[in-house]
Amino acid sequence: MGTATREKTFQLQRKALGNCVSPMLFCCVESTSCSGACGVLKMRATFLVVAFITLSLHGFTQASESSEALRLLQEQLARQEHERLQVTTRWRIRIEVFARSEDTVRSAERSVQERLQRGELKREDAERLLQSIRESAKDRVSESIVKVEGQGDFWITSGKVCSLDEGGSSLATKEVLLPGSYVIAASPISISLEASQVQAAPELVEPLSVRSVRPEASGSHMPGNPLLSRIFLLGENPLRWLPLEFVSVRKEDGIYVIDSRYWYYKFTRVKEQWTASSGILNSSESKLPKPKLPESLSARLKVSFFIDPTKGFAVSRFEGIQGEEVVEVRRWRRFGTLLLPEQIVMQQFATDVKGGERVVQNGITYLVGAQVVRRPVSKITIDLLSVEKTTRRVALKDLLPPDRTVADYRLGLDTGQVVFYRYEGVFPSLQQLSVMHQQQEQRRREASGTNVRQTARWLWVLPALLILTGLLWYIRSRRL
Amino acid sequence: MIESLLMSGVLLVSILLHTGKIVPVTTESRFLLFVLTLFFACVSVMYFLARVDHSVLPFFSQLAEVSYGWVWIAAFLSVWLGKCCCKIWLKVASGAVGVLLLILLAGILVHAAGYLPYRWGLSYTFAGYSRPHGLLMSPLEAGIVALITWAWGMFWMAQPDTRRWVGTLLVGLSSAAVYLTLSRSAWLGLGAAVGVGILFALHRRLLWLPLGVTVGVFVLCSLALPVGWSRSVYAAQGDPSVASRLTAWRKVPTTFAQYPFGVSEEAQSVAIKRQEVAQPGSALNFYIEIGLAYGVLPFLLTGILVFLLLLRAWQLGSSNLPEFAWGLGTIATVVALFFTYPSVLVSIPLGGLWGMVSAMEVKPDATTRVHAD
Numbered sequence: 001m002g003t004a005t006r007e008k009t010f011q012l013q014r015k016a017l018g019n020c021v022s023p024m025l026f027c028c029v030e031s032t033s034c035s036g037a038c039g040v041l042k043m044r045a046t047f048l049v050v051a052f053i054t055l056s057l058h059g060f061t062q063a064s065e066s067s068e069a070l071r072l073l074q075e076q077l078a079r080q081e082h083e084r085l086q087v088t089t090r091w092r093i094r095i096e097v098f099a100r101s102e103d104t105v106r107s108a109e110r111s112v113q114e115r116l117q118r119g120e121l122k123r124e125d126a127e128r129l130l131q132s133i134r135e136s137a138k139d140r141v142s143e144s145i146v147k148v149e150g151q152g153d154f155w156i157t158s159g160k161v162c163s164l165d166e167g168g169s170s171l172a173t174k175e176v177l178l179p180g181s182y183v184i185a186a187s188p189i190s191i192s193l194e195a196s197q198v199q200a201a202p203e204l205v206e207p208l209s210v211r212s213v214r215p216e217a218s219g220s221h222m223p224g225n226p227l228l229s230r231i232f233l234l235g236e237n238p239l240r241w242l243p244l245e246f247v248s249v250r251k252e253d254g255i256y257v258i259d260s261r262y263w264y265y266k267f268t269r270v271k272e273q274w275t276a277s278s279g280i281l282n283s284s285e286s287k288l289p290k291p292k293l294p295e296s297l298s299a300r301l302k303v304s305f306f307i308d309p310t311k312g313f314a315v316s317r318f319e320g321i322q323g324e325e326v327v328e329v330r331r332w333r334r335f336g337t338l339l340l341p342e343q344i345v346m347q348q349f350a351t352d353v354k355g356g357e358r359v360v361q362n363g364i365t366y367l368v369g370a371q372v373v374r375r376p377v378s379k380i381t382i383d384l385l386s387v388e389k390t391t392r393r394v395a396l397k398d399l400l401p402p403d404r405t406v407a408d409y410r411l412g413l414d415t416g417q418v419v420f421y422r423y424e425g426v427f428p429s430l431q432q433l434s435v436m437h438q439q440q441e442q443r444r445r446e447a448s449g450t451n452v453r454q455t456a457r458w459l460w461v462l463p464a465l466l467i468l469t470g471l472l473w474y475i476r477s478r479r480l
Numbered sequence: 481m482i483e484s485l486l487m488s489g490v491l492l493v494s495i496l497l498h499t500g501k502i503v504p505v506t507t508e509s510r511f512l513l514f515v516l517t518l519f520f521a522c523v524s525v526m527y528f529l530a531r532v533d534h535s536v537l538p539f540f541s542q543l544a545e546v547s548y549g550w551v552w553i554a555a556f557l558s559v560w561l562g563k564c565c566c567k568i569w570l571k572v573a574s575g576a577v578g579v580l581l582l583i584l585l586a587g588i589l590v591h592a593a594g595y596l597p598y599r600w601g602l603s604y605t606f607a608g609y610s611r612p613h614g615l616l617m618s619p620l621e622a623g624i625v626a627l628i629t630w631a632w633g634m635f636w637m638a639q640p641d642t643r644r645w646v647g648t649l650l651v652g653l654s655s656a657a658v659y660l661t662l663s664r665s666a667w668l669g670l671g672a673a674v675g676v677g678i679l680f681a682l683h684r685r686l687l688w689l690p691l692g693v694t695v696g697v698f699v700l701c702s703l704a705l706p707v708g709w710s711r712s713v714y715a716a717q718g719d720p721s722v723a724s725r726l727t728a729w730r731k732v733p734t735t736f737a738q739y740p741f742g743v744s745e746e747a748q749s750v751a752i753k754r755q756e757v758a759q760p761g762s763a764l765n766f767y768i769e770i771g772l773a774y775g776v777l778p779f780l781l782t783g784i785l786v787f788l789l790l791l792r793a794w795q796l797g798s799s800n801l802p803e804f805a806w807g808l809g810t811i812a813t814v815v816a817l818f819f820t821y822p823s824v825l826v827s828i829p830l831g832g833l834w835g836m837v838s839a840m841e842v843k844p845d846a847t848t849r850v851h852a853d
Contacts, residue, residue: 459546459547459550460482460483460486462515462516462519462550462554463486463487463489463490463550464486465512465515466489466490466493466512466557467486467489467490467492467493469493469508469512470489470492470493470496470497470502472508473502473503473504473505473508474496474501474502476503476505477501477502477503
């Protein structure tokens, strides 16, 4: 290789690496090069090794910086959560559900009528479906008031249930929520209440019909993801819900951003990967740059929490999977040393794919020439009405008296790992619960009488035979 | 404890066979081979029955799981005994495993092209790319199978007849399959084998072609599907699959100290949930998994056996025999298994490959190791 060519190669390598690699390393690369093809190969191999080591070091450095920031956030978010457990707040929740476009409604109606003609639907079901489709063509607004009472160790929330689907029902509920833990009491009380009367809702007293310990997914005070309502309204530390191996932290314009590859989507916990039929968009009302669009797409899962250090490390914004859900604090209110969100706006988006021609390629269906449109589905505005120090103290044992059977779903409602036990005033920790679940399963297996391992002991004959034969051969070999 | 001692005994017999301290006797070897063949037949039937419907036949599924730890060592010994005492058995078994490997490789490539022969509950994806596994359960296993077929292709490429061209094709397809699975353990295995192969190639020019095909196909695939590069970098960027392995490995010394004869099922239900003990199946390292399931002694004996196999692979490479290719395959699989473990189906060709390499003679004029009756 001529000197000029070699020099050119180095130039290219420098350009490729940018500022990541020091010139000294390049000296090493140059000095190891020798003439001929062998030299080129060695040089390239060295280049690759250098690039790999640099990238790895870069990755590790980033990881250590990230963990330092994570420790800081963990402390600050925990502090804020502790303070929020001392106050009682009242919130007005206003839900606006936007009407679906006429085209979409007409197409949905047509589909139902076709299914009715094909006999796939009963007449009553079809009528019910058509009714709900027609309702979705109108804008709907509902409003309710929720009270969140910090009790030091837990929150009591009460208020009217808001629902996106039904536009607000008249049921009132009370829930007891432990930080980083679960709904421990979800007791529908069959009394109709007007929003203004919620503050006078009956207190939870014995006898309660609470017999379950359920995961967060059943909390229903706010539509959409119930976990978000806990983080924004209650001030719960979001890191309690995110396994740290899935979390990374970066700083963007002075704001800490927690990115998580683990999240709670509807009733299911998802990590790493998210498959959705329409979750594919970053920009609204845009034609895709590429002409092909997979009909369904499996996307890398990522959600982001934005933590503002100038607001006492409060969560100021949340961006959901593929930006389908955005929550933002618009105004703040100071209460003592605490900064509380005064107005929270949550927006939900859906993605429609319009037009396009179906083409199957390599087993994947593409919509060629399709247009992707992002439309807002709903807007929820939450206003802080009042805030005060909690004066009334309620003990947990008053809400859930001991000596009763509990069905504990904390190991995962989605995985069906329910543990039944007698509650004696103290909840087992998650680790204890896992052990109890194992024991319960063991008992169940023993009861069903299928202890496979015992049955499979006949397999031991085979290794025993092999060992005996080996021993015999060894003795013979020694004699020879 | 009994299972741990039995596994240790069988591993010891394998090591003694390998080192020539034990000389098999024909009649007994044939009887043992017959029993082992029955065992494989039973395991295969259980394996496929378990896949019919888990709810109807859970018992078969569990039986297959219980026996699976023994499959690789049984395959190892079977090939040893077949090579010594029953060449016909060895031919039939090699043919059957060869067909199985080709079907599995074809399944991986067909899956990579977007067609899955049958619907498996788990889908392995990375950055929107569906990692192919074909008829196997995971891309990690698919990577191991591709490494074995790669070794097979290398062996045929070293032949003087038409098999050379089939071998070239097999090496190319296997290298492509290794890349397309995005299994970093298989990549490392292939990298290690190619690295050692290059050392041998300095003295044997014939080796440059298969190694060149391997590297060329791998690089071409990476250019066509660059997502693989971000998967490599992802390993150092907090990949949870790497983190969970490291977490489990850190707990291994404590686990070995607490359970020197393996973590029993009874112990699993209580101790593992205390989080300080590594759960069998969580380490994703074949050798550690043996330690977790059968105890410290089998772990050490497996280490010795693997070391002897690597030594044999080196000796094969240094000799002028085409069998060096199987040695490279052994190196590749030994490295890959540091980050995964095989299922029942893959344990058969894997144990067979290791058994074959173990039973190989380094010197072409060596006398047979079987003892006449």
